[in-house]
Amino acid sequence: xxxxxxxxxxxxxxxxxxxxxxxxxxxxxxxxxxxxxxxxxxxxxxxxxxxxxxxxxxxxxxxxxxxxxxxxxxxxxxxxxxxxxxxxxxxxxxxxxxxxxxxxxxxxxxxxxxxxxxxxxxxxxxxxxxxxxxxxxxxxxxxxxxxxxxxxxxxxxxxxxxxxxxxxxxxxxxxxxxxxxxxxxxxxxxxxxxxxxxxxxxxxxxxxxxxxxxxxxxxxxxxxxxxxxxxxxxxxxxxxxxxxxxxxxxxxxxxxxxxxxxxxxxxxxxxxxxxxxxxxxxxxxxxxxxxxxxxxxxxxxxxxxxxxxxxxxxxxxxxxxxxxxxxxxxxxxxxxxxxxxxxxxxxxxxxxxxxxxxxxxxxxxxxxxxxxxxxxxxxxxxxx
Amino acid sequence: xxxxxxxxxxxxxxxxxxxxxxxxxxxxxxxxxxxxxxxxxxxxxxxxxxxxxxxxxxxxxxxxxxxxxxxxxxxxxxxxxxxxxxxxxxxxxxxxxxxxxxxxxxxxxxxxxxxxxxxxxxxxxxxxxxxxxxxxxxxxxxxxxxxxxxxxxxxxxxxxxxxxxxxxxxxxxxxxxxxxxxxxxxxxxxxxxxxxxxxxxxxxxxxxxxxxxxxxxxxxxxxxxxxxxxxxxxxxxxxxxxxxxxxxxxxxxxxxxxxxxxxxxxxxxxxxxxxxxxxxxxxxxxxxxxxxxxxxxxxxxxxxxxxxxxxxxxxxxxxxxxxxxxxxxxxxxxxxxxxxxxxxxxxxxxxxxxxxxxxxxxxxxxxxxxxxxxxxxxxxxxxx
Numbered sequence: 207x208x209x210x211x212x213x214x215x216x217x218x219x220x221x222x223x224x225x226x227x228x229x230x231x232x233x234x235x236x237x238x239x240x241x242x243x244x245x246x247x248x249x250x251x252x253x254x255x256x257x258x259x260x261x262x263x264x265x266x267x268x269x270x271x272x273x274x275x276x277x278x279x280x281x282x283x284x285x286x287x288x289x290x291x292x293x294x295x296x297x298x299x300x301x302x303x304x305x306x307x308x309x310x311x312x313x314x315x316x317x318x319x320x321x322x323x324x325x326x327x328x329x330x331x332x333x334x335x336x337x338x339x340x341x342x343x344x345x346x347x348x349x350x351x352x353x354x355x356x357x358x359x360x361x362x363x364x365x366x367x368x369x370x371x372x373x374x375x376x377x378x379x380x381x382x383x384x385x386x387x388x389x390x391x392x393x394x395x396x397x398x399x400x401x402x403x404x405x406x407x408x409x410x411x412x413x414x415x416x417x418x419x420x421x422x423x424x425x426x427x428x429x430x431x432x433x434x435x436x437x438x439x440x441x442x443x444x445x446x447x448x449x450x451x452x453x454x455x456x457x458x459x460x461x462x463x464x465x466x467x468x469x470x471x472x473x474x475x476x477x478x479x480x481x482x483x484x485x486x487x488x489x490x491x492x493x494x495x496x497x498x499x500x501x502x503x504x505x506x507x508x509x510x511x512x513x514x515x516x517x518x519x520x521x522x523x524x525x526x527x528x529x530x531x532x533x534x535x536x537x538x539x540x541x542x543x544x545x546x547x548x549x550x551x552x553x554x555x556x557x558x559x560x561x562x563x564x565x566x567x568x569x570x571x572x573x574x575x576x577x578x579x580x581x582x583x584x585x586x587x588x589x590x
Numbered sequence: 591x592x593x594x595x596x597x598x599x600x601x602x603x604x605x606x607x608x609x610x611x612x613x614x615x616x617x618x619x620x621x622x623x624x625x626x627x628x629x630x631x632x633x634x635x636x637x638x639x640x641x642x643x644x645x646x647x648x649x650x651x652x653x654x655x656x657x658x659x660x661x662x663x664x665x666x667x668x669x670x671x672x673x674x675x676x677x678x679x680x681x682x683x684x685x686x687x688x689x690x691x692x693x694x695x696x697x698x699x700x701x702x703x704x705x706x707x708x709x710x711x712x713x714x715x716x717x718x719x720x721x722x723x724x725x726x727x728x729x730x731x732x733x734x735x736x737x738x739x740x741x742x743x744x745x746x747x748x749x750x751x752x753x754x755x756x757x758x759x760x761x762x763x764x765x766x767x768x769x770x771x772x773x774x775x776x777x778x779x780x781x782x783x784x785x786x787x788x789x790x791x792x793x794x795x796x797x798x799x800x801x802x803x804x805x806x807x808x809x810x811x812x813x814x815x816x817x818x819x820x821x822x823x824x825x826x827x828x829x830x831x832x833x834x835x836x837x838x839x840x841x842x843x844x845x846x847x848x849x850x851x852x853x854x855x856x857x858x859x860x861x862x863x864x865x866x867x868x869x870x871x872x873x874x875x876x877x878x879x880x881x882x883x884x885x886x887x888x889x890x891x892x893x894x895x896x897x898x899x900x901x902x903x904x905x906x907x908x909x910x911x912x913x914x915x916x917x918x919x920x921x922x923x924x925x926x927x928x929x930x931x932x933x934x935x936x937x938x939x940x941x942x943x944x945x946x947x948x949x950x951x952x953x954x955x956x957x958x959x960x961x962x963x964x965x966x967x968x969x970x971x972x973x974x
Contacts, residue, residue, distance in 0.1 A: 211616060211624065217829060218617045229833060230614030232595060233602045233786055235911045240595070266651050266788050268828035271811040278808075306808045396829060402617055404650050404788050404831030424662075424690045424807070427655040444652035445780060447788030447834070448602060449613060527619045 212526045212552050216346045216374055216502040216543035218396040218403045221453070222460055225401055229453040236446050244455050246440055251458035252407060255376060255399070255466065256391055258383035262409045263433045266447040269373035269394030272406035274302050275428035276369050276390050280338055280414060282422040283307035288336040288366070290326060290357070293317045294347035294532050295371055299340035306423055311336065317535075318348045318492060318504075323356035330364035337417070338367040338389075344375035347532055349493025349504040349541065351379055355386045362387050367414055373397060373406075377461055378473045378501050378545055389414040395450065398469065398501075400546040401457040404450045410434075473500040475584050476544035476553060482583030483557035483576035487564065492531075492539055501545055504531070506538045508569040513540045516563055524559040550584045596910045596936050600730045600758055600886040600927035602780040602787045605837070606844055609785055613837040620830050628839050630824055635842035636791060639760060639783070639850065640775055642767035646793045647817045650831040653757035653778035656790035658686050659812035660753050660774050664722055664798060666806040667691035672720040672750070674710060674741070677701045678731035678916050679755055683724035690807055695720065701919075702732045702876060702888075707740035714748035721801070722751040722773075728759035731916055733877025733888040733925065735763055739770045746771050751798050757781060761845055762857045762885050762929055773798040779834065782853065782885075784930040785841040788834045794818075857884040859968050860928035860937060866967030867941035867960035871948065876915075876923055885929055888915070890922045892953045897924045900947055908943040934968045 213220045234240040252262035265271055281287060287308045289300045292315035303310045313329045315321055321341070330336060339361040344351045354370060361368040367389040372381055376391070377398030383391050389411040396403035410418070410430060418430055426432075427444065436443040461469060480503040484491060492504035507513045513530060517540060520526040531539025540560075544553055557576040564571045597604045618624040636646035649655055665671060671692045673684045676699035687694045697713045699705055705725070714720060723745040728735045738754060745752040751773040756765055760775070761782030767775050773795040780787035794802070794814060802814055810816075811828065820827040845853060864887040868875060876888035891897045897914060901924060904910040915923025924944075928937055941960040948955045 211618065213617060213619060215619055218619065218832060221617055226614045226616065230610045232610065233597060233605055233780075234595065235597060235599055235602065236787075238905060238911050267655070267811060268650055268830070270828040271651070274810045302810045305810045305813075394829070396617075402831065402833040403620075403829045404834055426658045426686045426689045427651060427812075429689075444654040445602060445778070445787045446652070447786065447831070449786040450788055450831070450834070521622065527622050 209525045212556060214542050214544065214548065214553065214556050215527055215529045216397070216541060216545060219400065219543060219546040220548065221400050221402060221457060222547050224460060225453045225457045228456040229402065229449050231452060234448055236442055236448050241448060242440050244452055248451055248455035248458060249437060251455065251462055254462055255458060256383045256409045257381065257385065258409050260383070260409050260411060261434055261437055262407050263430055263437065264446070264451070265406045265408070265428060265433070266404060266450070267406040268403065269392060269406045270298065271428060272392045272394070272408045273298065273371060275408055275425065275430060276392060277302045277306050277308065278423045278425035278428055279418050279430040280367065280369065280390070280421055281306060281308045282420065284309055286311060286333065286336045288313060288329060288333065288339045290321050290339060290341050291315065292319050292321055292348065292350060293342065293345035295342045295345055299342070299371065303340065318350060320350050320494065321352050321357060323353065323360040326357055327360040327364060330361070330366060335364060336366050338369050340369045341371065343370050343372045343381065344379065344501045346374045346502065349499050349502045351375060351498045351501060354381065358386050358388050367417060374501050374545065377466070377469055380470055383409055395454050398473070398546045399454065399457055400461060401454040402450060404447055405454055473544065476548060476550065477503060479550055479553060479580040479584035480542055480544055480557070483554070483580035486575040486579035487561055487571045502541050502543045504539055504541045507540065508564070511564060511567050511569045513538050515567065516540060516560070519563040520559055526556050526559055528556065550581065554580045593909045596940060598926050598928065598932065598937065598940050599911055599913045600781070600925060600929060603784065603927060603930040604932065605784050605786060605841065606931045608844060609837045609841045612840040613786065613833050615836060618832055620826060620832050625832060626824050628836055632835055632839035632842060633821065635839065635846055638846055639842060640767045640793045641765065641769065642793050644793050644795060645818055645821055646791050647814060647821065648830070648835070649790045649812060649817070650788060650834070651790040652787065653776060653790045654682065655812060656776045656778070656792045657683065657755060659792055659809065659814060660776060661686045661690050661692065662807045662809035662812055663802050663814040664751065664753065664774070664805055665690060665692045666804065668693055670695060670717065670720045672697060672713060672717065672723045674705050674723060674725050675699065676703050676705055676732065676734060677726065677729035679729055680726045683726070683755065687724065702734060704734050704878065705736045705741060707737065707744040710741055711744040711748060714745070714750060719748060720750050722753050724753045725755065727754050727756045727765065728763065728885045730758045730886065733883050733886045735759060735882045735885060738765065742770050742772050751801060758885050758929065761850070761853055764854055767793055779838050782930045783838065783841055784845060785838040786834060788831055789838055857928065860932060860934065861887060863934055863937060863964040863968035864926055864928055864941070867938070867964035870959040870963035871945055871955045886925050886927045888923055888925045891924065892948070895948060895951050895953045897922050899951065900924060900944065903947040904943055910940050910943055912940065934965065938964045
């Protein structure tokens with residue numbers, strides 16, 4: 207019998223059974239009457255999730271493809287942009303913008319630090335402005351979720367366009383594209399949207415569309431104008447990943463039926479539960495110890511206990527997949543994703559397994575504490 | 591009850607039930623031990639299908655994304671390339687190369703004409719050479735499959751790199767990447783490989799890799815070097831579409847288990863059957879009337895009978911999807927795909943439906959002739 211699997215990484219995330227049932231339907235043609243209503247509904251649902259009246263462009267790609275589309279459609283060689291970077295995905299913005307020949311300035315934080323609106327405003331003033339500011343909403347490498355609303359306001363006040371990587375945040379924590387005046391919001395199917403990986407999305411404000419007219423960089427597959435023109439006619443510029451769109455449509459339906467507010471609340475409570483479990487084991491948190499860290503929880507193993515070995519033990523002995531750390535933190539950091547279709551039960555189960563494996567590895571932890579603490583922090587257990 | 595559907599377009603194509611079962615499995619992590627053996631096997635199987643010892647790079651994208659990757663990784667602004675164009679997808683090569691600022695020369699044929707090695711050699715001599723020649727193996731808009739081996743030999747003799755769009759040909763008709771000296775071969779998951787759309791592939795020769803070092807165009811998501819480096823470690827540069835790769839692996843397994851030669855023979859016989867059925871109705875073929883046209887069959891409706899109305903009737907009254915024509919041929923041309931997981935039974939059924947609908951529309955056809963002719967040409971009916 208196949209061993210049971212538990213996926214608690216910050217992406218890809220587990221998807222609901224309804225989504226798996228949808229993706230296994232026979233292939234339908236993307237220009238036929240079976241697909242068009244599904245396509246139209248998924249585009250409408252995306253607008254609801256992005257909280258925008260603008261079109262949400264859909265690409266068959268990883269989230270990075272849509273990030274690249276923002277650079278290629280907005281920038282021109284030698285044009286100044288600012289990248290706010292406090293982790294791996296902030297650095298990715300810089301790599302992409304550099305690859306395309308933009309003049310890239312950075313507001314660089316230590317990994318794990320939380321970017322502030324004041325710093326962004328000061329840096330933009332120091333630079334004498336920039337065309338666009340690239341921001342990471344939820345920095346998946348550290349667990350930090352920035353105060354996007356205030357950062358975007360600072361960017362806007364300085365006359366720049368805000369371009370936001372919301373790949374791991376959209377659907378997990380509040381994001382109000384139109385109300386917060388965000389110019390470009392990028393996301394992907396495989397995180398809180400609860401669909402398989404392979405679709406990337408970009409929502410574009412009217413001000414950003416004006417800038418698109420002026421960009422001189424090449425782009426074809428990721429060309430926003432071509433994509434918008436096709437989507438306006440419920441068509442797609444190139445053969446879309448129909449199975450993934452059918453799956454995304456079902457996943458978005460589930461998300462919206464339950465309600466975005468409920469999803470946000472669930473993520474906050476799962477974050478509380480995870481942090482409570484980690485602290486009950488006596489471990490040090492790497493991600494912030496507050497409700498902003500609703501997407502994933504980073505923690506450090508006790509000194510002398512190897513995080514890579516811990517992850518292997520979880521994987522091989524429990525069928526549990528969690529994520530590790532980058533760079534110098536690889537031997538200490540582990541990251542637990544609680545994104546999308548995750549229940550407190552499996553999160554608590556994973557915490558128990560971590561506790562057990564740490565004890566086996568010789569850490570000074572007393573098994574039995576993490577799960578009750580997690581349940582209590584989650585808040586579902588009725589207080590008698 | 592949902593109406594039965596028959597997909598006879600030149601892509602996406604129907605996929606085997608084993609592939610649908612595979613794609614509906616729970617999401618697994620792309621860096622975990624459940625995925626790695628599947629990934630490794632699918633990469634090995636791709637090499638077998640491409641008939642190459644080189645790595646086959648896999649992108650989450652439509653085939654056009656991989657076509658763009660060839661331009662972005664091989665070319666530099668102002669560098670001369672030649673596009674051989676005899677239909678819609680030849681024109682796409684030109685559009686992409688132009689978007690990236692290459693100096694694009696064209697060897698342009700009327701749609702439906704068959705490119706020749708002599709023309710390619712003469713044009714390259716006239717130009718004094720080119721860095722690369724972009725070729726369409728199976729021109730899906732017309733049904734023409736060129737003699738790729740001779741074209742590539744002519745390109746090679748003139749010192750240029752051959753870059754081949756094999757999106758609708760790979761797995762349907764013979765293609766020998768290494769033996770024929772092809773430099774770059776592009777394909778996609780959704781045609782004869784019998785998998786859902788969303789994955790694109792690029793196989794690259796050593797000579798083409800040398801050229802990659804010299805290219806100065808920007809690319810990030812489609813960067814070949816980054817992709818190769820990741821794949822060499824059984825990793826991927828960005829979150830891959832795991833569900834699609836799991837599905838592709840199963841589809842490639844089915845294809846190779848049956849044998850490529852059997853697949854090629856089946857496509858030839860399906861092409862014969864389709865042409866025989868079309869001719870039995872008294873219709874004019876648009877695609878070539880020989881065994882080279884093994885991928886799809888194009889035909890013209892009788893004068894005065896609208897091809898768009900025919901396709902709508904097939905779709906609405908029979909659940910059958912076929913493809914139409916581009917441009918000025920839209921009112922006369924229809925295209926029947928017989929690619930991948932297609933049986934003679936459903937092809938014959940579609941021919942019967944076409945016959946019936948043409949008669950209803952007032953065409954001078956006598957229902958009952960197409961299917962027997964198709965079966966006979968296919969050659970499975972035992973001759974007593």
